[in-house]
Amino acid sequence: MTAHDPDDGLRPHGGLLLPTGSAILTNSLLNKGTAFSERERDMLGLRGLLPPRVFTIEEQLGRVYGNFRRKSDALEKYIFLTTLQNRNETLFYRLVEEHAEEMIPIIYTPTVGQACLEYGAIFRRSRGLFISIRERGRVAEILRHWPDLDVRMIVVTDGERILGLGDLGALGMGIPVGKLSLYTACAGLHPYYCLPITLDVGTDNTKLHEDPLYIGINQKRARGAEYDAFIAEFVAAVQQAYPKALLQWEDFGNTNAFRLLRQYRDQICSFNDDIQGTASVALAGIIAGLRLTGGHLRDQKLLFLGAGEAGTGIADLLVSALLQEGLSLAEARSRCWFVDSQGLVVRHRPGRLAEHKEPYAQDHLPLATLAEALEAHRPTALIGVSGQAQGFTREIVARMAALNPRPVIFALSNPTSKAECTAEQAYQWSDGRAVFASGSPFPPVTLAGRTYVPGQGNNVYIFPGVGLGALVCEAAKITDGMFLTAARTLAAQVGDDDLALGRVYPALSKIRDVSVQIATAVADEAHRAGLARRPRPTDLEADIRARMFVPNYREYV
Numbered sequence: 001m002t003a004h005d006p007d008d009g010l011r012p013h014g015g016l017l018l019p020t021g022s023a024i025l026t027n028s029l030l031n032k033g034t035a036f037s038e039r040e041r042d043m044l045g046l047r048g049l050l051p052p053r054v055f056t057i058e059e060q061l062g063r064v065y066g067n068f069r070r071k072s073d074a075l076e077k078y079i080f081l082t083t084l085q086n087r088n089e090t091l092f093y094r095l096v097e098e099h100a101e102e103m104i105p106i107i108y109t110p111t112v113g114q115a116c117l118e119y120g121a122i123f124r125r126s127r128g129l130f131i132s133i134r135e136r137g138r139v140a141e142i143l144r145h146w147p148d149l150d151v152r153m154i155v156v157t158d159g160e161r162i163l164g165l166g167d168l169g170a171l172g173m174g175i176p177v178g179k180l181s182l183y184t185a186c187a188g189l190h191p192y193y194c195l196p197i198t199l200d201v202g203t204d205n206t207k208l209h210e211d212p213l214y215i216g217i218n219q220k221r222a223r224g225a226e227y228d229a230f231i232a233e234f235v236a237a238v239q240q241a242y243p244k245a246l247l248q249w250e251d252f253g254n255t256n257a258f259r260l261l262r263q264y265r266d267q268i269c270s271f272n273d274d275i276q277g278t279a280s281v282a283l284a285g286i287i288a289g290l291r292l293t294g295g296h297l298r299d300q301k302l303l304f305l306g307a308g309e310a311g312t313g314i315a316d317l318l319v320s321a322l323l324q325e326g327l328s329l330a331e332a333r334s335r336c337w338f339v340d341s342q343g344l345v346v347r348h349r350p351g352r353l354a355e356h357k358e359p360y361a362q363d364h365l366p367l368a369t370l371a372e373a374l375e376a377h378r379p380t381a382l383i384g385v386s387g388q389a390q391g392f393t394r395e396i397v398a399r400m401a402a403l404n405p406r407p408v409i410f411a412l413s414n415p416t417s418k419a420e421c422t423a424e425q426a427y428q429w430s431d432g433r434a435v436f437a438s439g440s441p442f443p444p445v446t447l448a449g450r451t452y453v454p455g456q457g458n459n460v461y462i463f464p465g466v467g468l469g470a471l472v473c474e475a476a477k478i479t480d481g482m483f484l485t486a487a488r489t490l491a492a493q494v495g496d497d498d499l500a501l502g503r504v505y506p507a508l509s510k511i512r513d514v515s516v517q518i519a520t521a522v523a524d525e526a527h528r529a530g531l532a533r534r535p536r537p538t539d540l541e542a543d544i545r546a547r548m549f550v551p552n553y554r555e556y557v
């Protein structure tokens, strides 16, 4: 008896003996709880360790869903789901899959933000690896402590910029854990392959230093050469321990995020979801929105509030798309204007402009406010990525609606409390004409008898499919071309029925199919670019579907 199926590329191969007795009940990947059959109970030494009645997975689902619904608030639901995940992953993923629209906002944004803020207080059991900078020189040894031998997907954070919540240090672990759950739930990546990691380099959040329940190291953030050496040691250790792993950089502060991506993207198969995944999902929304606004991509003018990872990432990918449409680099860049905390990003701003903003610095007089920049640029789309609530005021939205028959208003800042405006405000202030999307979900809005269902520009539409596509073909690296392909593929998945509701993204309930389409397109792109390290199967999509994790119980004996 072995714990896992033989490997055929993306099915885990432990080759390990199946544990028995209480050991199998405490192994979340193998545990079936009350669903172990009579025969399994005999063969695996489970008699007496379980109540006598054997339940089906459907009956178990009824029980856990009922318990989930009984929880009074979102954080309680998060704790409940985390506990279930740590107990029985098959049942957890089946529950998430069957109720995707209800569960995803709990295991990821917006609830995961609150969960991170309270990660110390609600801490029950560790999931993933915490590697602190005090353990420099021992990173390879710590990676070896992880029980699964064939890790293929690592999501790593240093906790410096968690969602729009800032520096949460080691509390940021909720993010890699949540993102990896989404890989499995939304793209069928086997949980065995997934490893969440927090690099604890300290925190500059002084409140955490005083919090008696803080779970990280109590020191200021390491920076400079010490930080860089730690990251270099980590990357080298990952390459050695898990040569097939894809590394996803997640929620790093923007000074490190851009640098690390540049430094490592050709060295190890890796990407930064905050920069590249966000870019792809936002571009998909803009492309799908063209079916409502009626224009061409090359005619769009974007005004961003916020010029960080998300904003300049979106602009960079839009520029790549515009170059493909025949615009020059200068023309393409001139379509993207940015307002950050110091006003319009212009060339002759006092002090040194951050490198990622330089391509978008306009030859324009300084303008202090978003309203002034709006008048000067007259955009077709307003993109909120500032992490600042209510940056899009009634006047701003109304002015966008005066300039455009269908103004595009994306309030992408997370969590919900940080959104630049709510869905209701966007529709109300634009007389129902806004093409609206947000980072965190908003409920439907009814205005003058019409109901609008706002789309959620959630990276979950992109990164699971990109990751799956890269893994199935064992891509040597992840390119911008893959994110562009992913954006176009996602936009093509938006149906007329979605658009009729005002939504520029497909329903989350279709996420597994969306991920398959994206994975297929990304793998295809990798094969065409000569970056795939596995031979191309005859039918790429069928191959991907066949290798996805499906949350059903296996019969062990």
Ligand code: NAD
Pocket: 161, 163, 164, 165, 253, 254, 274, 278, 281, 305, 306, 307, 308, 309, 310, 311, 339, 340, 341, 342, 384, 385, 386, 387, 388, 391, 412, 413, 414, 415, 418, 438, 439, 440, 457, 458, 459
């Ligand atoms: P970041 O820290 O890299 O950038 C934030 C930017 O906002 C900086 O340029 C900063 O100068 C600017 N800013 C801060 N205060 C401002 C103000 N008052 N007025 C104008 N600009 C201001 O962060 P990021 O990674 O770019 O993320 C920004 C926001 O976007 C976060 O809330 C994050 O949750 C959200 N986000 C959403 C998605 C999504 O919806 N899919 C994906 C990624 C990030």
